[in-house]
Amino acid sequence: MQFLATPAQAAQIDRYMIETLEIPGLLLMEQAATAIFHEIAALFPPCRVLLVAGSGNNGGDAWAAARILLTHGYDVAIGAASLTLPPDADANMRYFSHTSRITLLTPDTLDSFFSRDAAVIVDGLLGTGLSRPASGLYGEIIRRINAHPAKVVSVDIPSGISGETGAGQTAVTADITVTFQYAKPGHLLFPGRSHTGRLVVAKIGPEAGRPPLHLQWADTFSLPPRAADTNKGTYGRLAIFAGSRGMAGAAALAARGALAAGAGLTTVYTCEYVQDVLQHTLSSVTAQAIGGNPAYIAAEGSVLENCQARAYAAGPGLGQHAETLPLLRSIAQSSLPKVLDADGLNLLAADGSLSFGANTVLTPHPKEFSRLSGCSMEDILSSPLDTAGAFAKQHGVVLLLKGATTIVSDGAKACLVTAGAPSMAKGGSGDVLTGVIGALLAQGLSPFMAAYGGAYLCGKAGETAAARKGDYAPTAEDTVYFLGR
Numbered sequence: 001m002q003f004l005a006t007p008a009q010a011a012q013i014d015r016y017m018i019e020t021l022e023i024p025g026l027l028l029m030e031q032a033a034t035a036i037f038h039e040i041a042a043l044f045p046p047c048r049v050l051l052v053a054g055s056g057n058n059g060g061d062a063w064a065a066a067r068i069l070l071t072h073g074y075d076v077a078i079g080a081a082s083l084t085l086p087p088d089a090d091a092n093m094r095y096f097s098h099t100s101r102i103t104l105l106t107p108d109t110l111d112s113f114f115s116r117d118a119a120v121i122v123d124g125l126l127g128t129g130l131s132r133p134a135s136g137l138y139g140e141i142i143r144r145i146n147a148h149p150a151k152v153v154s155v156d157i158p159s160g161i162s163g164e165t166g167a168g169q170t171a172v173t174a175d176i177t178v179t180f181q182y183a184k185p186g187h188l189l190f191p192g193r194s195h196t197g198r199l200v201v202a203k204i205g206p207e208a209g210r211p212p213l214h215l216q217w218a219d220t221f222s223l224p225p226r227a228a229d230t231n232k233g234t235y236g237r238l239a240i241f242a243g244s245r246g247m248a249g250a251a252a253l254a255a256r257g258a259l260a261a262g263a264g265l266t267t268v269y270t271c272e273y274v275q276d277v278l279q280h281t282l283s284s285v286t287a288q289a290i291g292g293n294p295a296y297i298a299a300e301g302s303v304l305e306n307c308q309a310r311a312y313a314a315g316p317g318l319g320q321h322a323e324t325l326p327l328l329r330s331i332a333q334s335s336l337p338k339v340l341d342a343d344g345l346n347l348l349a350a351d352g353s354l355s356f357g358a359n360t361v362l363t364p365h366p367k368e369f370s371r372l373s374g375c376s377m378e379d380i381l382s383s384p385l386d387t388a389g390a391f392a393k394q395h396g397v398v399l400l401l402k403g404a405t406t407i408v409s410d411g412a413k414a415c416l417v418t419a420g421a422p423s424m425a426k427g428g429s430g431d432v433l434t435g436v437i438g439a440l441l442a443q444g445l446s447p448f449m450a451a452y453g454g455a456y457l458c459g460k461a462g463e464t465a466a467a468r469k470g471d472y473a474p475t476a477e478d479t480v481y482f483l484g485r
């Protein structure tokens, strides 16, 4: 896990380093510029570099990088959107003030500046100080950068992308982004993620005593090695409530996910029809028909008292049967660790049953989350962190909002999971995730950890499947197969 900083937090941390730790801002800028230089030097021997500098300290980093590149034999040309700069940026700009390397970028000079050959463009137009969408001259500069054949190295964040939300319609598309101290949410959230290229996080100052951060990037996760003197009881009993006629596969995938993630004992509680299917296809789980209806679950909550589970996973393939609701409500309101997904969430949302006991993980995709929360899809997609966090806090749950970048929030802290592959945008992926999270809960992980751990493990398995089988062919079964490999 690594911490992320929003633009406001990054500015606060800069202030902390400058005012409390008494590190001059000019020195921090030099560190930032040195990191940019090293990335360029690692890829290109001395060559022509175009540097584009805006009106803030992001531009200051570019001016400082230009100086370091020049002293190492690179041929630099700087396109300046402004020559009125904050003090540290101004100091770095002045190094060039009596040279012919500066072009003031105006509609009249854009063509000549960007028609130059160059191997690299350094994008220091806009950083974390972006205060509005890029348009006008800035929009035109961004289009020129994107149209140039050179490799693009963005300073801190691709210009035009919001560091907070990843939003930005007119934005630089970078090959490499060198950010400072902490990655920003905008690097990981789409569309920002697709503009960032390879992300390099360069430490430019000490970390001790910095203001607290609440957002992390789940870029690693592993389960502890299993001790030799353990048995199936050590790893928990998971009760999965899933399946209805026509959707036995969802129950089977959740069960397979749970087995592959290490649950000690897995029992699927389902209808007669699905029980039959599971008994013929899955030998490592037990399946129990409950409720008396052959086609779907129609049981009362009393079944929970007898199943002696350490965790529940409920929802995959349940269908939309009102008779399933009493059981779902009992599961949702119990204090046992549990994960609720898919039809389980839809049924509870349709009924307005949004009362959850402790240790609850909900795993909606944006449409399911819209039904649950009443927020519009537009609000969810434009502010996923805020909407997920507000819902998690209000209902006392861990909310896992599925997406190409998955968000996990408990209302106080949150993390982003970027593991995954486009091949996973396919039916069945969510069922496997439910089973995996259920298994992690059964093994005693906290709901927050089980949620991001499950998303990470499934995402990595999906990446491996895509590496072997391409973007189209992998199925949810492949995600199960590659879990942990």
Ligand SMILES: NC(=O)C1=CN([C@@H]2O[C@H](COP(=O)(O)OP(=O)(O)OC[C@H]3O[C@@H](n4cnc5c(N)ncnc54)[C@H](OP(=O)(O)O)[C@@H]3O)[C@@H](O)[C@H]2O)[C@@H](O)CC1
Residues within 6 Å of the ligand: 014, 018, 025, 028, 029, 032, 054, 055, 056, 057, 058, 059, 061, 086, 125, 126, 127, 128, 129, 130, 131, 132, 133, 134, 135, 138, 155, 156, 157, 180, 204
């Ligand atoms: N502080 C430090 O110690 C360190 C900081 N570092 C670096 O500083 C960067 C942050 O610097 P920053 O705060 O100066 O903001 P920055 O992104 O350069 O832009 C602000 C300027 O852009 C303007 N502007 C905004 N939106 C616009 C738009 N759409 N179109 C046109 N203009 C627009 C805005 O105008 P205003 O909003 O005031 O009207 C203002 O003039 C950070 O990303 C990192 O690279 C590192 O060196 C490490 C040490």
Ligand SMILES: [K+]
Residues within 6 Å of the ligand: 058, 123, 124, 125, 126, 127, 154, 155, 156, 157, 158, 159
């Ligand atoms: K930039």
